[in-house]
Amino acid sequence: MTKILAIDDTPYNLDILKNGLEDEGFDMVTAQSGREGLMLIDQERPDLVLLDIGMPEMDGHQVLQQIRLSDEYGDLPVIILTANTEDSNLARCLESGANDYVTKPFSFTALVARVNNVLRTQKDAIKLTREAEKLRDLAYRDEMTGLLNRRAFFERANAEFEIAKSAREPLSVAILDIDHFKQINDTYGHPKGDDVLRAFGKLLKSSLRLHDVVGRIGGEEFAVLLPNSKPMDAYNIFERLRTRLIKEHLLSNEDGTIRPVTVSSGIVGMTDQKELDGLMILADMALYRAKNQGRNRTIVETGVTS
């Protein structure tokens, strides 16, 4: 049920609003001052506020200002009820963020129509915001793993690279590639291959810190930028991941035997490279060596192997 909070310092006005709007099917809460009104917004979480302007202590403009400044309730729809019909007053109400106004004395039909109109507009706005968020997510996320997609990874990683370069902070970059993935697809089927990618993405994400940048940059290829991490810190993280992955037992054969899934990783720390692309090439070279040396290993560009 839609809940409306009416704020007015005249009890008689509140009674009329409460009775009239309850008859229209709204759930009503009332407050006799601006302060009480703000408190009730917190407690009752109304869907809309009807706000009187002329009130002692805190007038309607001040209440509206408080609402709009709030992180939590900033978007709460507010309709002003005012006896002052001067254009300058009505303009001020809208300028300070009221969704609409009704002049006193008002007809209930007009008030209910305006309430419904404001609620509908608010609903549409929320729907649009959600759709925009979904679209933004689609543009940035890899649908399969929920990690950043290639474009978003490079966007964020480039930004982190520039910060680390100017602050002269350590940073590591890693490229990870699941071994013999074609064989996995060929043996167990493409959908099972997808499951492996999803499981690996989850494992990878859970191995990292919140501010590490992690993305799926190709079919079975993942990249990570670890701010403030030396290559040996990254090495330890990806070695732990490598052993965890094997223990996950993601693929089993009909005879009950386990087909281990393994990963090869190439890591590089901040060098005198001027661009992230230069570091990515070095990480890729380390990954190439890991593959060449038999896969299922982690190589830092200094030549440390497991």
Ligand SMILES: Nc1nc2c(ncn2[C@@H]2O[C@H](COP(=O)(O)OP(=O)(O)OP(=O)(O)O)[C@@H](O)[C@H]2O)c(=O)[nH]1
């Ligand atoms: N299931 C699945 N397979 C994919 C996806 N994207 C790419 N692939 C497959 O991943 C395989 C990658 O194979 P390769 O690049 O030959 O590498 P690999 O078999 O992993 O061999 P190494 O990397 O040398 O260990 C190809 O067969 C692609 O078809 C995907 O989204 N889902």
